[in-house]
Amino acid sequence: MSELKETLKAQIIEQLNLEDLTVADIADDAPLFGEGLGLDSIDALEFIVLLEQNYGIKIADPSEGKEIFQSVDSLAAYIEKNQ
Amino acid sequence: MGGKTKLENGVSELYLSYGGLITPLGDTVTENFENMRSGKSGVQKVSESGFNKEDWPLGKITSLTSENRYTEILEKICDALIENVGNEVLSNERTLIIISSTKADITALPSDTFTSTRAILKKKLNPAHAPLIISNACISGVMAINTAADYIIADKYDTVITIGIDGLSDFIVYGFQSLFALSDQSSKPFDKNRTGISIGEAAGAIVVSNKKPENGAFCVNYLGGSSSNDANHISGPSRTGEGLFRSINKTAERSNIDIQDIDFISAHGTGTLYNDEMESIAFDRLNLNSVPVNSLKGYFGHTLGAAGIIEVISTMLMMEHGLLLKSPGFEEQGTTKKINVLSENLEKEIQLALKTASGFGGGNASLILKKSL
Amino acid sequence: MKILVSCKISDQGVYLNGEIQQKYAKETDNWKKDIYSKLELDYPKFYKMDALAKMAFIGFELMESVCSFEHFEDNDVSLLFANRNSSYDTDLRFIESYTEKGSPGPSLFVYTLPNILTGELAIRKKWFGENIFFIQENFDAEFFIDQINFYFRKGSKACLCGWVDSANDKEECFLFVVENTEGEITPEELTKYYKQ
Numbered sequence: 279m280s281e282l283k284e285t286l287k288a289q290i291i292e293q294l295n296l297e298d299l300t301v302a303d304i305a306d307d308a309p310l311f312g313e314g315l316g317l318d319s320i321d322a323l324e325f326i327v328l329l330e331q332n333y334g335i336k337i338a339d340p341s342e343g344k345e346i347f348q349s350v351d352s353l354a355a356y357i358e359k360n361q
Numbered sequence: 362m363g364g365k366t367k368l369e370n371g372v373s374e375l376y377l378s379y380g381g382l383i384t385p386l387g388d389t390v391t392e393n394f395e396n397m398r399s400g401k402s403g404v405q406k407v408s409e410s411g412f413n414k415e416d417w418p419l420g421k422i423t424s425l426t427s428e429n430r431y432t433e434i435l436e437k438i439c440d441a442l443i444e445n446v447g448n449e450v451l452s453n454e455r456t457l458i459i460i461s462s463t464k465a466d467i468t469a470l471p472s473d474t475f476t477s478t479r480a481i482l483k484k485k486l487n488p489a490h491a492p493l494i495i496s497n498a499c500i501s502g503v504m505a506i507n508t509a510a511d512y513i514i515a516d517k518y519d520t521v522i523t524i525g526i527d528g529l530s531d532f533i534v535y536g537f538q539s540l541f542a543l544s545d546q547s548s549k550p551f552d553k554n555r556t557g558i559s560i561g562e563a564a565g566a567i568v569v570s571n572k573k574p575e576n577g578a579f580c581v582n583y584l585g586g587s588s589s590n591d592a593n594h595i596s597g598p599s600r601t602g603e604g605l606f607r608s609i610n611k612t613a614e615r616s617n618i619d620i621q622d623i624d625f626i627s628a629h630g631t632g633t634l635y636n637d638e639m640e641s642i643a644f645d646r647l648n649l650n651s652v653p654v655n656s657l658k659g660y661f662g663h664t665l666g667a668a669g670i671i672e673v674i675s676t677m678l679m680m681e682h683g684l685l686l687k688s689p690g691f692e693e694q695g696t697t698k699k700i701n702v703l704s705e706n707l708e709k710e711i712q713l714a715l716k717t718a719s720g721f722g723g724g725n726a727s728l729i730l731k732k733s734l
Numbered sequence: 735m736k737i738l739v740s741c742k743i744s745d746q747g748v749y750l751n752g753e754i755q756q757k758y759a760k761e762t763d764n765w766k767k768d769i770y771s772k773l774e775l776d777y778p779k780f781y782k783m784d785a786l787a788k789m790a791f792i793g794f795e796l797m798e799s800v801c802s803f804e805h806f807e808d809n810d811v812s813l814l815f816a817n818r819n820s821s822y823d824t825d826l827r828f829i830e831s832y833t834e835k836g837s838p839g840p841s842l843f844v845y846t847l848p849n850i851l852t853g854e855l856a857i858r859k860k861w862f863g864e865n866i867f868f869i870q871e872n873f874d875a876e877f878f879i880d881q882i883n884f885y886f887r888k889g890s891k892a893c894l895c896g897w898v899d900s901a902n903d904k905e906e907c908f909l910f911v912v913e914n915t916e917g918e919i920t921p922e923e924l925t926k927y928y929k930q
Binding site: 412463464465467470471473474475491493494495496497498504508511512514515517531532535536537538539540587588589590591592593594595596603604607615721722723724 | 852
């Protein structure tokens with residue numbers, strides 16, 4: 279699971295063009311939206327792309343994303359459950 | 362009634378007249394108005410226009426033949442200007458050209474996307490001065506007119522030709538698709554069932570001058586304009602409509618009019634949930650709930666850098682003909698605050714018209730027109 | 735009009751008010767993040783800005799580190815910006831996202847307009863003033879002075895101006911704040927600040 283999380287962090291940085299961030303900069307449980315990384319609803323759309331392209335998981339309704347994308351922890355848990 | 366102009370510096374009046382109009386509804390100002398009046402829409406499903414080959418409704422100019430849509434549209438608007446305004450004015454020392462475009466010749470990438478604009482303008486219009494280019498998202502067109510006014514009030518020029526233009530491209534369509542912002546039906550601004558925008562392409566030209574047109578052609582007075590940033594989000598509008606609220610207030614103050622004397626609003630009205638909601642909130646905060654309002658985007662699509670210009674031209678046409686055009690796509694109120702969206706054409710003489718625009722980057726802009734005496 | 739503060743970032747280094755700032759020297763390719771860290775800012779939105787917006791943001795924060803803008807109210811400042819290449823770098827990256835990386839990227843698309851950087855600055859300072867972005871072939875001091883005078887005539891107390899450009903590995907960032915007070919600035923003087 280921790281390997282998945284490290285991979286996810288790298289993918290988030292790549293997908294969202296967070297060029298100046300490193301994997302070490304993102305804590306597993308840090309909030310990704312609002313505070314924390316300051317991501318917003320546009321970035322949530324990128325997570326939808328990320329899930330589909332890298333893990334084959336499709337989220338049809340963008341509004342479901344809020345809970346799933348809260349942190350790397352919640353994202354990893356969702357992927358493990360739905361792959 | 363108000364409307365005594367507040368323009369300064371010895372310039373007492375500024376006039377706007379038609380330079381040209383190239384849209385999915387026609388190649389002349391007259392043709393466009395006839396089609397709008399009879400309720401035609403230039404927005405149609407375009408097969409395989411989406412990233413996954415979806416058929417998105419788009420405002421496509423179907424008469425274009427060249428591979429480069431943008432440059433062909435630009436050449437056409439230049440031809441219209443030559444016919445309507447004349448070479449003498451276009452290349453006069455006291456004339457400036459201002460272009461408003463969000464992406465210009467986007468298909469030129471990785472080469473520069475503005476080179477062909479400068480080259481075509483130079484070749485066709487032979488201007489005395491290098492044209493200015495405004496690229497400020499969807500408020501560019503309104504800002505071009507406001508900037509034109511600035512230059513004339515400062516007595517740097519007598520005439521400024523403002524040209525708003527954007528062409529359809531995969532870049533734009535795929536971009537808005539990635540934001541889930543496109544509607545799978547032609548956009549329905551302010552309607553309860555609206556789901557997004559329909560992109561369009563167009564070019565429009567307005568002549569801004571300190572003199573009425575010599576040939577007696579129709580013109581309106583420009584009283585004032587402004588912009589204001591939402592300071593909230595780079596792509597979503599303020600939930601309180603703060604930037605638009607402030608811009609309309611500033612514009613009314615500069616125009617020396619009472620906001621309650623506005624008798625028509627040409628709104629931005631893109632058809633997204635958020636934009637239209639925001640606009641209704643701003644209009645409500647200003648007690649403009651009963652003023653007839655429309656969005657013209659159902660006729661042409663959302664034409665981005667051209668929108669401000671072609672929608673001001675359309676407003677001028679409504680003022681000229683004493684006819685307010687219905688807001689295509691509107692059937693049932695869909696905003697929290699009630700505003701008076703036109704669901705049918707309405708014969709009405711308009712003295713004071715407000716144009717608003719909002720765009721990415723948190724921009725909001727507005728201007729006020731008055732029927733010339 | 736009077737220049738309150740200016741910042742120039744070029745290959746030569748980082749200048750504030752015409753003086754080179756050794757502590758903010760551009761040492762690595764990650765210089766924007768380096769300066770962000772040195773300024774000890776807490777603004778996570780920085781990380782998702784594109785290169786143009788990051789440069790404008792850093793240039794502005796550098797100016798604010800030596801000059802206070804607190805006496806300006808939220809309607810007082812107009813943002814007047816221009817560049818040569820629009821959002822060139824980000825445009826190419828957006829195209830790459832759908833031609834090579836599988837699907838068009840929304841977080842890139844929102845930065846494919848040059849004026850987004852003015853939005854970022856307005857958000858940072860909660861400034862509701864006027865804003866405009868021009869595309870020009872070169873930095874034109876006389877043009878900027880004309881524009882500033884227009885906005886002063888219309889009631890602005892100050893203009894935050896900038897020439898911020900990035901294309902083909904060539905980056906330029908010149909920001910300056912002009913206050914509506916006594917005095918004149920000539921195009922030659924303004925050009926001198928630009929040419930550092």
